[in-house]
Amino acid sequence: MTTHQDFELIKEADVPELNTKARLFRHRGTGAQLLSLENDDENKVFGITFRTPPSDSTGVAHILEHAVLCGSRKYPVKEPFVELIKGSLNTFLNAMTYPDKTCYPVASQNVQDFYNLIDVYLDAVFHPRITPEILEQEGWHYELDDPSRPIVYKGVVFNEMKGAYQSPDGLLGRYSQEALFPYNTYGVDSGGDPQYIPDLTYEQFKAFHQSYYHPSNAYIYFYGDDDPAERLERISQYLNEFEAARVDSAVPLHPRFDQPRQVTFPYDAGEETDLSKKALMTVNWLLPEVNDRTLMMSLSILSFILMGTSAAPLYKALIDSGLGEDVTGGGLRGHLRQMYFSAGLKGLALTDVDQVENLILETLGKLVQEGIEREAVEAAFNTFEFSLRENNTGSFPRGLSLMLRVLTTWLHEGDPFDMLGFEAPLAAIREAYLKDPAYFEQLIDRYLLQNDHRVTVVLEPDPALRQRQEAAEAERLEQFRASLDDRQLQEIIEHTRRLKQMQETPDPPEALATIPGLTLADLDKQGKNIPLAELDVNGTKTLYHDLFTNGIVYLNVGFNLHTLPQELLPYVSLFTQALLKIGTEDEDFVKLTQRIGRKTGGVWPSTFTSAIKDQTEGTAWFFLNGKATMAQAGDLLEIMRDILLKVKLDNQERFRQMALEEKAGEEASLIPGGANVVDTRLRALFNEANWAEEQMSGVSYLFFLRRLIEEIEQDWLSVLMRLEDIRRTLLNRDNMLCNVTLDEANWGQFQPKLANFLSALPARPMSLARWTPQASYRFEGLTLPAKVNYVGKGANLYDLGYTLHGSHMVITNFLRTTWLWERIRVQGGAYGGFCRFDSHSGVLTFLSYRDPNLLATIDNYDAAAQFLRQVELSDEEITKSIIGAIGQVDAYQLPDAKGYTSLVRYLLGITDEIRQQRREEILSTGPSQFRAFADVLERVKEQGFVVVLGGQEEIEKANQARGGDWLTLRKVL
Numbered sequence: 003m004t005t006h007q008d009f010e011l012i013k014e015a016d017v018p019e020l021n022t023k024a025r026l027f028r029h030r031g032t033g034a035q036l037l038s039l040e041n042d043d044e045n046k047v048f049g050i051t052f053r054t055p056p057s058d059s060t061g062v063a064h065i066l067e068h069a070v071l072c073g074s075r076k077y078p079v080k081e082p083f084v085e086l087i088k089g090s091l092n093t094f095l096n097a098m099t100y101p102d103k104t105c106y107p108v109a110s111q112n113v114q115d116f117y118n119l120i121d122v123y124l125d126a127v128f129h130p131r132i133t134p135e136i137l138e139q140e141g142w143h144y145e146l147d148d149p150s151r152p153i154v155y156k157g158v159v160f161n162e163m164k165g166a167y168q169s170p171d172g173l174l175g176r177y178s179q180e181a182l183f184p185y186n187t188y189g190v191d192s193g194g195d196p197q198y199i200p201d202l203t204y205e206q207f208k209a210f211h212q213s214y215y216h217p218s219n220a221y222i223y224f225y226g227d228d229d230p231a232e233r234l235e236r237i238s239q240y241l242n243e244f245e246a247a248r249v250d251s252a253v254p255l256h257p258r259f260d261q262p263r264q265v266t267f268p269y270d271a272g273e274e275t276d277l278s279k280k281a282l283m284t285v286n287w288l289l290p291e292v293n294d295r296t297l298m299m300s301l302s303i304l305s306f307i308l309m310g311t312s313a314a315p316l317y318k319a320l321i322d323s324g325l326g327e328d329v330t331g332g333g334l335r336g337h338l339r340q341m342y343f344s345a346g347l348k349g350l351a352l353t354d355v356d357q358v359e360n361l362i363l364e365t366l367g368k369l370v371q372e373g374i375e376r377e378a379v380e381a382a383f384n385t386f387e388f389s390l391r392e393n394n395t396g397s398f399p400r401g402l403s404l405m406l407r408v409l410t411t412w413l414h415e416g417d418p419f420d421m422l423g424f425e426a427p428l429a430a431i432r433e434a435y436l437k438d439p440a441y442f443e444q445l446i447d448r449y450l451l452q453n454d455h456r457v458t459v460v461l462e463p464d465p466a467l468r469q470r471q472e473a474a475e476a477e478r479l480e481q482f483r484a485s486l487d488d489r490q491l492q493e494i495i496e497h498t499r500r501l502k503q504m505q506e507t508p509d510p511p512e513a514l515a516t517i518p519g520l521t522l523a524d525l526d527k528q529g530k531n532i533p534l535a536e537l538d539v540n541g542t543k544t545l546y547h548d549l550f551t552n553g554i555v556y557l558n559v560g561f562n563l564h565t566l567p568q569e570l571l572p573y574v575s576l577f578t579q580a581l582l583k584i585g586t587e588d589e590d591f592v593k594l595t596q597r598i599g600r601k602t603g604g605v606w607p608s609t610f611t612s613a614i615k616d617q618t619e620g621t622a623w624f625f626l627n628g629k630a631t632m633a634q635a636g637d638l639l640e641i642m643r644d645i646l647l648k649v650k651l652d653n654q655e656r657f658r659q660m661a662l663e664e665k666a667g668e669e670a671s672l673i674p675g676g677a678n679v680v681d682t683r684l685r686a687l688f689n690e691a692n693w694a695e696e697q698m699s700g701v702s703y704l705f706f707l708r709r710l711i712e713e714i715e716q717d718w719l720s721v722l723m724r725l726e727d728i729r730r731t732l733l734n735r736d737n738m739l740c741n742v743t744l745d746e747a748n749w750g751q752f753q754p755k756l757a758n759f760l761s762a763l764p765a766r767p768m769s770l771a772r773w774t775p776q777a778s779y780r781f782e783g784l785t786l787p788a789k790v791n792y793v794g795k796g797a798n799l800y801d802l803g804y805t806l807h808g809s810h811m812v813i814t815n816f817l818r819t820t821w822l823w824e825r826i827r828v829q830g831g832a833y834g835g836f837c838r839f840d841s842h843s844g845v846l847t848f849l850s851y852r853d854p855n856l857l858a859t860i861d862n863y864d865a866a867a868q869f870l871r872q873v874e875l876s877d878e879e880i881t882k883s884i885i886g887a888i889g890q891v892d893a894y895q896l897p898d899a900k901g902y903t904s905l906v907r908y909l910l911g912i913t914d915e916i917r918q919q920r921r922e923e924i925l926s927t928g929p930s931q932f933r934a935f936a937d938v939l940e941r942v943k944e945q946g947f948v949v950v951l952g953g954q955e956e957i958e959k960a961n962q963a964r965g966g967d968w969l970t971l972r973k974v975l
Contacts, residue, residue, distance in 0.1 A: 006231065008031065008234070009027040009028065009029055009030065011025060012026045012028050014026070015419055017039075018423075019390070019391075019422075019424055020039075020404070021041050021042065022041040023039070024039050024419060024422055025038045025040075027234065029238070031242060031244065032216075032218050032247075033218045035220070035412070036222040036223070036234070036237060037223050037224070037412070037418050038230050039223075039224060039225040039226075039404070039422075042227050043400060044111045044227055044894075045093055045400065045894045046110060046113070046227065046401070047107060047109045047223070047224070047400075047402050048116065048119070048224055049223040049402065049405045050105075050127060051103050051105045051106070051222075051223070051405075052220055052221075053103055053214065053251040053252075053253070053413055054099075054103055055102050055187035055251055056187060057187065058190055058201075059190045059191040059198045060195075060198050061141065061163060061191070061192070061193055061199050062194075062206060062210045063099050063192045064099040064192060064194050065137065065141035065207065066132070067098070067099045068097075068141075069137060070132065070215070071083035071130075072130070072131065072132075073130070074129045074130050075125060075131070076125040076129065076516065077125055077126075077513075079509040079514055079517065080505075080509055081828075082517055084819050084823055085514065085517045085819075086119060087886065088816070088820075088879075088886050089520070089884075090119060090520075090889060091110055091111065091115045091889040092115065093110055093399055094107060094398070094399050094402055099193060100337065101188050102192075102253050102338060102339065102413065103413055106123050107223075108120065113228055114524065115520055116228060117518075120236060122517065124240045125240075128215065128240055132207070132208065135501055137202075137204055137207050139157065139158065139501065139828060140157065140158050140159055141160065142155055142156070142157035142159070142160040142202070143157055143501065144482070144494055145498050146498055148495075149492075149495065152483070154479065155199075155200055160194075160196060160831070161790055161831050161833060161853070162833040162852050163196050163199065164196045164790050165788070165789070166674075167195070167789075168673050168787060168789060168790070169673040170670070171670045171674075172673075172674065173267070173269050174282050174284060174348070174459065174461050176191060177265075177459050178459045181263070181286065181457040181459050182288050182457050183288075183338075183340075185256060186253060187253055197471070214251055216244065217240075217241045219251050222237060223405045225400075225402075225405065252414075252415075253338075253339050253414065255339065255340060256340060258455045259288075259454055259457075260454060261454050262457065262458070263456070263457045263458070264359075264457070265459055267460070269282075270467045270468045271463035271464055272468070273465060273787075273973075274787075275465075278351055279349055281351060281352045281463065282330060282347070282350070282460070283346045283348075283458060283459060284330060284345060284346030284458070284459050285344070285359055285363075285458050286342055286343065286456065287450050287456050288340055288342050288453070289334075289340060289341040289342055290340065292336055292339060292340070292414070293414070295420045295421060295427045296431060299424070299428065299431060300431050300434075300441075301336075301341060301343075301445065302334055302386070303382045303386055303431065304446065305334035305343065306333070307379060308369075309331070309333035310385070311595050312663075313591055313595035315369060315374070316365050320361065320362070321659050323358070323361055325350050325358055325361070326350035327349025327350075327663065327665065328348055328666035328667060329345070329346070329663075330346050330347060331345040336410060337406075339413075343449075348666060349662070349666050352460070352462060355460050359458050366446050366450055370446050370451065374442055376439075377596040380599075380600045381596045381600045384599055384600050385599045385603075385604075388603040390424045390428070391552075392603060392629075394896055394898065395896075396896070396899070397893070399894070407421045505829045506824075506829070514878070519878075519881075522885075525885065525888050526892070527921075527922075528918070528921075529891070529914070529917050529918055530892065532549075532904040533904075534547060534908070535548070539753065539756055539760060540735075540756075540757040541736075541765065542739070542740055543738075544756070545739070545740070545742070545904065545905055545908055546744075547741075547744075547897075548745060548746045548749065549743055549745065549900060549901065550745050550897065551743060551745060554603065554632075554744075555630055555631075556629050557628045557629070557642075557740070558627050558741035558901075558905060559625065559627075559628075559642060559741075560738060560739040561623065561624045561626075561737055562623060562732075562737045562770075563609070563611075563623055563694070563732070564621075564773075565732065565734075565769065565771060566731055566771055568694075568697075568775075571773075572698060572702070572706040573724055573728060574609060574728070575664065576657070576660055576664060576710075577728045577729070578607035579607060579660060580651060580657060581607060582594070583595075583656070584649060584650065584653050584656050584657065585650050585656075586645070586648035587650055588644065588648060601637035601638070602630040602638045602641060603628075603629040603630050603631070604627075604628065605628040605638070606627050607626055607627070608625050608627055609625070609698060610622070610623045610906065611623075611694050611698075612840075612909070613691045613840070613842045613843030614691075614910055614911060615806070615841065615843075615844075615910075615911075619691075620690050620694070620843075621691065622691060622694050622695075623909070626642060628641075632751065632752070635755055636755055643759055643762055646733055646763065647733075647762065647763070651722060651725045657714060657725075661710055661711050664707055665707040665708060665711065668707060669704065672704075672786055672951070672975055673786070673788060676792030676851065677792050677849045677850070677851045679700065679784070679792065680793070680847075680949050680951050681796075682695060682699065683782070683794075684795075684847050684947060685843070686702075686777060687777050687779075687780065687947055688801075688843060689775075689798075690773050690775050692843060694773060694775075701784060701974055704974065734765060735760060735764065736768050737768045738760075740760070741904075742756070743897055780947045782948070782949045783949075783950050783954075783960075783971045783972070784949065784951040784972055784973075785952070785971055785974065785975075786951065786952075786953070786973070787975065788951075788952050789953060790832075790854055790952065791856050791859075791950055791957075792849070792850060792950065793853055793855070793859040793860065793952075794847055795860060795863045795864075795942070795949075796845055796846060796848065796946055796949075797846060797941070797946040797947065799844045799845070799942070800844030801844065802941040802945065803941070806841055806844075807923050809923055809924065809927040809932075811887035811890065811891070811920075811924055812883045812884050812886075812924055812927040812931070813870070813931065813935045814838070815887050815890070816879075816932075817870070820869075821869045822837060822848070822862070825862040826850050826853065826862055830850075830859060830862070832851060832853035833851050833853075835848075835849070835851070835853070835862075836848075837849065837866075848866070856952065856959075856960045860948065863946075866936075866939050867937070867939035868936075869936075870935060871933060880929070884924060884927055887927075888921075888924060891921065948969065950969060951974070957971060
């Protein structure tokens with residue numbers, strides 16, 4: 003048994019569902035709790051969490067989350083966090099602020115790296131170097147470098163939240179939560195409202211850390227295959243410095259409303275003139291505390307039944323009403339002490355808000371009276387059970403997902419063990435349902451229909467809001483300036499200079515040397531390969547990966563999009579969705595969706611496009627993906643066959659609904675995904691594959707959707723004809739590629755079934771279409787209602803003379819964590835600044851995220867070459883960047899991701915030999931490669947193209963500064 007003199011064991015149990023031994027400890031000196039989960043997962047996870055309930059919307063919890071990672075007692079450098087990013091093999095390294103907690107998790111497959119990360123994070127949270135200057139840098143400060151110019155606010159979180167407050171969907175979620183909890187900590191914004199962030203004082207900031215960042219208020223978590231005794235030893239070294247303290251951080255239960263409420267908030271609608279259908283709304287219910295695992299899982303299953311798919315009854319009723327463009331709300335939210343349920347519409351008229359509210363209540367009432375379809379319940383049960391057993395968290399570490407789950411109860415004096423297993427509560431719910439088939443209907447009636455703690459939240463478009471907010475901010479700053487005498491004004495200027503000087507001054511070598519790190523000897527010289535067999539199954543090329551998948555088959559059925567003429571590319575996304583969301587000759591889409599839920603682990607479409615090195619034409623594929631247990635494999639293939647052969651595309655109204663939802667989704671992603679929007683737009687300028695991707699998913703696609711919606715209404719037959727052309731062209735066995743990930747024993751059973759599935763599909767000669775990309779922009783300003791920018795600049799390095807070498811990963815990793823981090827984020831105040839290089843196409847892009855600057859950011863991109871030439875590159879610095887690059891190459895993957903990665907490598911012609919060569923080039927990177935890369939970046943400065951997404955006023959200012967129409971303006975929202 004794992005024991006340690008400084009800890010007492012409170013509870014232990016085996017969790018067979020997770021193949022895990024769980025032990026809960028309490029630190030004798032401070033009362034800190036430690037949950038230790040022992041299993042064979044090599045992707046080890048550590049996290050320390052503090053309960054941090056803010057009392058206002060100054061963002062103190064969020065700013066402190068940033069600030070504690072800016073140097074500590076043991077590691078006196080400006081940003082240990084960035085030093086770790088540079089030279090760690092981490093599989094996760096970040097921190098997160100929630101409405102009631104702040105989490106500091108790390109993950110790594112390398113045990114020494116894992117210990118290094120833990121040590122830096124523990125010193126950061128308990129002994130941070132939170133000086134006034136760090137609050138100013140990460141939170142907010144007054145900035146003035148010229149007495150003739152106005153004073154402005156700067157700060158990373160200030161600008162991050164300015165960007166966040168420009169997303170109507172994000173605002174709706176914030177306001178829905180705050181309206182449900184007006185009287186406790188959930189009624190304020192822990193992230194920070196830009197209007198109130200400048201109210202935060204250093205004294206409040208410092209006091210918040212002293213109040214809450216104490217071991218007596220800590221929840222410590224370990225997961226994975228590391229030594230459980232070593233866990234306790236390492237933690238005790240920090241905790242033993244403290245004595246027990248009384249920390250008042252409890253979040254009280256919110257008192258219940260005695261009647262429903264409705265509240266309305268404005269949002270920035272920019273210069274939009276047609277506001278007739280621009281409102282958003284949700285209906286929200288406060289639910290019980292998250293201390294009953296069975297009830298929580300029951301409500302989660304109910305939420306899936308009601309809202310989990312486009313065929314779910316509440317989701318479908320909202321879409322079918324035609325009152326809005328897309329569903330919003332998301333159903334059950336279980337991350338706070340009390341759960342809540344949210345459902346609504348966006349893209350509706352203000353005059354229809356009451357009608358939508360009534361529709362939601364009537365739909366729920368009808369379900370209670372008439373009952374929920376049994377197939378819908380069975381689909382929800384199977385979907386939930388499959389998800390729990392598969393435990394597939396994608397690139398997100400499994401242990402971290404589990405940590406966030408246990409914190410829901412553990413944080414509020416509950417038992418963390420309640421959230422580990424799932425067999426018992428799932429069995430209890432099944433038994434309750436079998437005894438009473440109206441089990442879920444009763445949940446609807448009790449927790450929704452009979453629940454008066456209900457708030458309808460409405461977001462109203464206000465085209466003048468931004469002007470009022472900017473005027474209020476300007477007035478506040480002007481009043482502050484008017485209160486200053488000449489001496490105080492000069493002090494602001496001098497303080498701005500000192501802050502910039504501090505930011506620009508490099509850490510001394512002796513301080514950097516304190517950061518623990520690996521050496522090149524700790525790295526595997528040989529890369530890990532994924533098993534691949536290239537087979538012929540019934541005339542179709544099939545890639546097979548013999549990997550242990552715990553009895554789950556992962557199947558990707560691919561269709562070559564290069565057979566389509568280019569004018570059909572914008573239809574691809576909606577066509578692939580229609581295969582699953584429009585119904586077949588035998589089943590409407592509701593029955594089809596229920597069947598997928600009952601009989602499989604999921605079926606979904608995706609596309610993959612990429613340039614291929616040294617080839618003019620790239621690769622572009624549509625994949626129909628599925629997963630199932632071996633017992634369900636036959637059902638999976640039958641469903642896929644029906645989807646491909648029997649889809650009934652002639653459903654004008656359903657297709658129009660899908661197009662409206664797709665448009666709303668694309669518009670909603672513009673602001674939160676602004677850097678990706680700019681990146682996609684830039685890359686489309688340089689090669690055929692990226693151009694095709696932009697046609698199918700970028701700004702061009704959004705413009706296409708707006709035109710398509712009108713065409714569906716006015717000329718449906720022409721649209722239908724194009725959809726049928728796509729089906730006829732793509733559905734061809736000679737145009738296909740299958741990819742299977744499964745262990746060898748089960749492959750023997752699955753292969754004949756796959757062969758039978760393929761035999762039912764048509765086969766005929768195919769021909770590839772020639773695409774001729776044409777871009778009408780080189781320097782472009784995409785405008786939307788925004789107070790921050792997303793700034794991109796890019797070029798094809800191969801066209802500029804660069805010869806591919808694996809060192810590019812080391813150099814771009816170095817650029818991201820030094821020059822771009824310091825100039826764009828730390829000094830510029832943007833939330834992020836980075837660069838991406840695609841070795842297949844040769845395209846490099848510089849990008850910024852939630853950036854208050856525009857021209858200054860471009861100048862920093864252009865100065866990257868000079869930085870690489872002049873920077874002093876120590877062996878230690880290069881080694882860090884090499885380790886960071888290897889960490890990216892060796893990213894942790896679950897079996898399905900490994901199989902898909904191998905498929906992508908196959909399509910791109912990347913052999914294991916090529917990968918090993920690149921790895922050796924990474925490991926041998928030296929200063930000469932940095933200087934050579936600087937030469938090509940100098941040409942990017944002169945020949946690169948620019949795309950900016952941001953507010954029209956800022957883009958026009960940049961044009962004026964550049965002497966005219968430098969950026970062609972194009973309104974996107």
